Amino acid sequence: MLPGMTTQYGIRPTMKDVAARARVGLKTVSRVVNDEPGVTPETAERVRSAITELGFRRNDSARMLRKGRTASVGLLLEDLGDPFYSVLSRGVEEVARSNGSLLFTGASAEDPQRERELALAFCARRVDGLVVVPAGDDHRYLLPELAAGTAVVFVDRPAERIGADSVLSDNAGGAREGTGHLVRQGHRRIGFLGDLPQIHTAAERLRGFREAMAAAGLPVAPGQVSMGPTDPASVAAALDRLTGGPRPVTALLTGNNRITLEVLRRLPALPYRPALVGFDDLELAELLVPGLTVVAQDPAGLGRTAAELLFRRLDGDAGPPRSVRLPTRLIPRGSGET
Amino acid sequence: MLPGMTTQYGIRPTMKDVAARARVGLKTVSRVVNDEPGVTPETAERVRSAITELGFRRNDSARMLRKGRTASVGLLLEDLGDPFYSVLSRGVEEVARSNGSLLFTGASAEDPQRERELALAFCARRVDGLVVVPAGDDHRYLLPELAAGTAVVFVDRPAERIGADSVLSDNAGGAREGTGHLVRQGHRRIGFLGDLPQIHTAAERLRGFREAMAAAGLPVAPGQVSMGPTDPASVAAALDRLTGGPRPVTALLTGNNRITLEVLRRLPALPYRPALVGFDDLELAELLVPGLTVVAQDPAGLGRTAAELLFRRLDGDAGPPRSVRLPTRLIPRGSGET
DNA sequence: ACTCCTGTCGACATCGTTGTCAGCTTGGTA
DNA sequence: TACCAAGCTGACAACGATGTCGACAGGAGT
CATH class of the missing domain: 1.10.260.40 (lambda repressor-like DNA-binding domains)
Known part of the structure; x- marks a missing residue:
């Protein structure tokens, strides 16, 4: 004592x-x-x-009740442990702290129902604003909250059926660039291994892939594309499909860090080694042999930008919904240059 | 609408x-x-x-004011973006959610002052409990909060000057095991490259290293140990000291994931390749050539256990402070077997 | 007809803080 | 001496919910 x-x-x-x-x-x-x-x-x-x-x-509960503002914001994402989202959340935290706000964090586990429950729980706590990596495809349940003055910014994926700020990576552009890189190395049968198609980023990256292939005059057979869950078994099965069969792909664009990781683990077991470009950077990518070529996003920048947008709204900015698009960066390290 | x-x-x-x-x-x-x-x-x-x-x-602010409990807990750690802590925080989040609590998250950036401010801000919000990765060495400032009924559990590092639950990895044991592994490979001049010595985990790992060396009858010259900050430049300088000079080490035990990472980056530039065992697992460790041998902790388990302890306290457990120690696991993958 | 009970329902105080406003000193000035 | 302005200070209501308790209606039992 x-x-x-x-x-x-x-x-x-x-x-x-x-x-x-x-x-x-x-x-x-x-x-x-x-x-x-x-x-x-x-x-x-x-x-x-x-x-x-x-x-x-x-007692800040009492204070908040009296003053109306809570000096706290909520962050809703898919998985706190994923390196991509954890760096994003660091970005949000930094900005929140420098604006004198505390941060609620919640993980939706890609479940729209859970996202909704968490978001509404945050709103019941009367957070001043929300940064959301959306899991569902209908966010109209947030309309009353928006109307009541809670600021909402969507990040990584756009808002669906609701007008709100959003901060996204240039997913299609990044996929185009990654695909183009493989095309320039002479590949003609390039495969795309992506996340579930209803996830916006996955769909956008697939779109970029298709655009780049079309621009290069290359056909994309159904057997060159696989969209599905990212658990190890599903990815392994998808990889077998793309690399097996009569006309296996000679190069691969993988749609996110989890898929890239699993593909890397499976590469040694394949009968040949396809060229590989992964979406999202990995921490040891440069130390692999060959180094892993990636299309890198800026997760910290996504988080920071989203939070800054949020606080601009809280400071009174009442303009129409903004949509910020952050560029991606191709980092050639070897795995895509064969 | x-x-x-x-x-x-x-x-x-x-x-x-x-x-x-x-x-x-x-x-x-x-x-x-x-x-x-x-x-x-x-x-x-x-x-x-x-x-x-x-x-x-x-309005849950009003409700909380009336009811006394806030159904929220605070998590205080060093860096949200660090893979180790982000997985730990996922563990905490899972348990919090299954207990119907929301989670405040804050990053101390290893700054005791900031840790204190955040912890007290959480307490002012009247969180039911706190999970803390301590940065400072004196947590008596939390005594009034403990007395007032806020549960506190320390994780990854022990509480200093305060009686509270804690959940730690077996740091010394892990370091002993890692060092022993190198000894069994025939190494006699083994170096230890650790974090700042005032950080408890760093000190414990150093202790385990020394114990294992002593047990093997091996001397530890001052030039075999380096404790310091984990920014790339400092680690590089320390690595040069250990591997340069008249009697360079033949093997290295690195004290955490950041140090291991930087050492891996520098290895190609060294005149020879020392055997390496790293504390903390890394996501691509198995895919390096040679695979990276590590002493793995269980960050998710640390987080889950800490949160479970916390909720047991909130459910009324008033016993004496508990101290849980989770085992580490040596994963040989090649880099330590030369 | 009377009591008694049960089941609905609302008036009011309360949680711990902040905003409003009026009251009290004090010192200066006419 | 009277008056006023300025500076301190505290009584009270309010924020939005919950807990207590009493009011009331309707039915059962005597």
């Missing part, structure tokens, strides 16, 4: 207790706690000693 | 508004919202329509 403390277990002192102990009015304590002017130094000192003696700490 | 909605921008309807619209008392609305018994189906139905018409959503 700290010296001079008089706290009893389980009960927190309130301003009223502090006021009684310092023999001042409730409002004077409030003034001291909030550094408001109009308190003589002696009174303030008396209040401050009472505060430390009692171990008083202002 | 949803059909039938009457919401006005920026003002949220309250229970009072719902009550007026449904022509019932305030308390009846509360009863319906909370599924309390004692309301006739017709009345409940009237209230429910009023709720959807107005777009009412209960």
Whole structure:
């Protein structure tokens, strides 16, 4: 126990207790706690000693109730442990902290129902704003919250059926660039191995792939594309389909970090080694032999930009919904240059 | 706007508004919202329509103020983007959600001052409990919070100067095992490259290293150990010291994932290739050539266990502080077997 | 007809803080 | 002496919900 403390277990002192102990009015304590002017130094000192003696700490729940703003924002993403999203969330956290806000975090696990529950729970807490990596395809349930003044920014994937800010990577452009890179190496049968097609980023990357192939005058047979879940078994099966059969692909564009990872694990077991470009950078990519060529996104930038947009809204920006698109970057390291 | 909605921008309807619209008392609305018994189906139905018409959503700030519990916990760690901590935080999030709590997240950036500010900000929000990866070496500032009933569990590093639950990896044991592995390969001059010595995990791993060396009857010259910051430049300099000079080490134990990563990057530039065992697993470790041998921790387990301990406290467990130690696991993959 | 009970329902106080406003000193000025 | 302005200070209402308790209606039992 700290010296001079008089706290009893389980009960927190309130301003009223502090006021009684310092023999001042409730409002004077409030003034001291909030550094408001109009308190003589002696009174303030008396209040401050009472505060430390009692171990008083202002109850921000009550404060928020009174003031209306909660100084907190909610972040909703798919998986906290995924390197991509964890770096994104670091970006959001940094901006939130520098704006004096605390951050609620929740993981939707790609389940629209859970996303909805979490988002509404955040709203019930009256977060000032939400940064959402959407899982579902209908976000109209957020309309009342938007109308009530909760700012919402979508990141990584666009909002569906709702007008709100969004920050996206140039998914199609990145896929075009990655595909073009393989085309320039002379590949003609290039495969695309992507996430579930209803996920916006997956669809966009597939679109970019198809555009680049079309631009190069190359056909895309059905057997060259596989869209599906990203668990190891499904990816392995998809990889076998693309690399097996009568006309196996000579090169692969993988649609996100999880898929790339699983493909890398399976490469040694294949009868030949296709060229590979992965969407999303991986931490050890440069140390593999050959180095892994990737289309890198800027997850920290996505998070930061989304949060900055959010706080701009909270500062009163009431313009029409903005849509920011961050560029991707092709990093050739060897695996795509064969 | 949803059909039938009457919401006005920026003002949220309250229970009072719902009550007026449904022509019932305030308390009846509360009863319906909370599924309390004692309301006739017709009345409940009237209230429910009023709720959807107005777009009412209960204000949990007010609720928390009244009820005392906030159904939220705070997580304080060093860096949200670090793969180790992000997986840990996923573990915490899972347990929090299954216990019906929301999660505040904050990053201390290894700065005791910032840790303190964030922890106290969480406490001011009246979180029910805190999971803390401590940055500082004195947590007595949390004593009043503990006394007031906020549960606190420390994870990854122990609490300093305060009695509270903690969940740690067996850092010394893991380092012993990693070092022993190198010894068994015949190495006699083994180097240890660790984080700042004031960080508990770094000190413990160094201790394990020394113990294993002593057990093998091997001397540890000062030039075989380097403890310092983990930014790339510092690690590179330390690596040069250990591998340069008249008696370079033949094998290395690296003290955490950031150090391992930087050493891996620098290996090609060294005049020879030392054997390497890294503390913490890395996602592509098995795909390197040679595969990276590691002492793996269980970050998800750390997070889950810490959160479970926390909720056990919140459920009333008032026993003495517990200290849980999770085992590490040596995963030989090649880099330590030369 | 009377009591008693059960089941619905609402008035009111309350949680801990902040905003409003009026009251009290104090010192200066006419 | 009277008056006023300026600076401190505290009483009170309010934020939006929940807990307590009493009011009331309707039915059962005597």
